[in-house]
Amino acid sequence: MNAVLVAVLVMLILSLVRVHVVLALAVGALVGGLLGGLGFDQTVTVFSNGLGGSATVALSYALLGAFAVAIARTGLPEVMVNWVIKLVGRNEDSRKKALSKALIFFLLALVSCFSQNVVPIHIAFIPILIPPILKILNELGVDRRAIATILTFGLTAPYIFLPYGFGAIFHGIIADNMExxxxxxxxxxxxxxxxxxxIGLVLGLLIAVFFTYRKNRTYEDRDIIGGSSEKQSYTNRTILVAVVSIVATLVVQTLSDSMIxxxxxxxIVLIGSGxxxxxxxxxxxxEGMKMMxxxxxxxxxxxGFAAVIRETGHVDLLVTQTSNIVGDSKAAAALLMLVIGLFITMGIGSSFATIPIIATLFVPLGMAAGFSPLAIIALIGTAGALGDAGAPASDSTLGPSAGLNADGQHNHIWDTCVPTFLHFNIPLFIFGWMAAMFL
Structure with a gap:
């Protein structure tokens, strides 16, 4: 048995049966390390040493959570809720509600797409934008799983296709590692x-929004974690300062490339202004740090999980095992390469981090199977996107979950990862295979 496949399977199965994803990752890493021949002590050491790899991101989220709670204290969420109530009305006007939903869906898709290419701030906007509008979504009866798919689409599709912002980085990584x-x-x-x-991602998004999660879903009206249970008082000045602080955050993120x-x-803007x-x-x-x-x-x-997977050496073993299975069949080779890519990226959870690993495997394997350069690009890019679109440890799923669960009513695995896996990974798999076969 390949240690990488078993480790990822253990992690996914435990997550699906509602074992906390942190525990699932730790157990999966332990199983993978032992099966890969590292031994208990070495597995623990490699896992512990690997924990620091995301320390910067972890601190970034904690501080963004603090900022989100601070924004909630300014009264901006109350202003937004009151504005939407005036727009929608309380007379259950279905047409107004439908138009309001469509507007929110469009704006969230636009902002999330822009966060990859136009203003490359990635997920930094989610803790700021999403928690304040949860009450608006409740008022409209929006199924938060639809929002999760919209956000994950915007965090994934633009950079894999458009060569701007994070897309330029992603495309550069693919080209450099292939060379x-x-x-x-x-x-x-x-x-x-x-x-x-x-196109597969677009199709999945349309199915999620217009069919799977079209019906209303009821949520309780709760305050966000860390927010006050009392109605927030606000003035025109506090609202203006809140808007200025958000703009300042986005500008500084763009200029410094640091969410921290x-x-x-x-x-500083919020505290300094009073x-x-x-x-x-x-x-x-x-309270903000608790939320995140x-x-x-x-x-x-x-x-830590990714460090153990790499240390086992079983990623390279997958190449040999795949070559022995597929023989001369290009269709079978493309299928198994995508399966391998799925397991590697689902385990590591970052397309940018796994492209070097995938390219090392897919370039020689693809050339041996007779694939064109375009087909190999499609296989590598699709395999990377598979991890971002549906992995429990991907920031493209963790970011939406963190925002949508700000009031404790959104489950990371069942309300984000499962919907995004079904609506994005399955179409990605199919359309990625088609691209490999026809390019």
Whole structure:
């Protein structure tokens, strides 16, 4: 048995039966390490040393959570809720509600797409934007699983297809690693190769929004974690400061490429202006960190899990095993390569981090199977996207969960990962295989 496959399967099965994903990752890493011949002591050592790989991201989320709670204290969420109530009305006007839903869906899709290419801030906008609008979504009866698919789509599709912002980085990683493994490709050919897989993502999004999660879903009206149970008082000044702090955060994030510095900038604006009282700052930061503690611990544990997977050496073993199975069949080779990519990226949870591993495997394997350079690009890019679109440890699923669960009513596995896996990974798999066969 291959240690990588078993470790990922153990992690996924435990997550699906509602074992906490942190525990699932730790147990999966232990099983993979033991099966890979590392032994108990070495597995624990490698896992522990790997935990620091996501320390920066974990701190970023904690501070963004503090900023989100601080924004809630300014009264901005109340203003947004009141505005939507006026727009929708309380007379159950279905047409107005439908239009309001459509507008929110469109704006969230637009913002999440822009966060990858136009203003590359990635998931930094989610803790700021999503918690304040949860009451609006409740008022409209929106199924949060639809929002999760919209956000994950926007965090994945733009960068795998468009060569701008994070897309330029992603395409550059693909081209560089393919060249290092003996196959030079033009950057301009990558969008062409990734067109079909991107169409698969679009199809999955349309199915999720217009069919699977179209019906209303009822949630309780709760305050976000760390927010006050009392109605927030606000003035025009506090609302203006809240908006300025959000803009400052996004600008600083863009200029510094650091979510930590960006969150600090937003908090400094709020505290310095007096919109957030100095004596409340300590409690707000603590509560915000509590809100984001889940995602921070998952990212840390995922880094340890990935370190153990790499240390086993069984990733390379997958190449030999796959070559022996597929023989001369291109269809079977493409299928098994995507299966391998799925397991590797589902375990590590980052397309950017796994492209070097995947390219090392897929370039020689693809060339031996007779695939064209475009087909190999499609296989590598699709395999990377599979991890981002549906993995429990991916920030493209953890980010939406952190925002949507700000009031404790959204389950990371069943309300984000399962919907995104079904609606994105399955179409990605199919359309990625088609791209490999026809390019």
């Amino acid at each position: 290092q493994n003996g196959l030079a490709v033009e950057l301009a050919s990558i969008p062409k190769a990734m067109a079909l897989p991107t 510095i960006a969150a600090l900038a937003g908090l 919109a957030l009282k100095w004596q409340e700052a300590d409690n707000v930061v603590t 503690a889940f995602i921070s611990f998952v990212m840390l544990t995922a880094s």
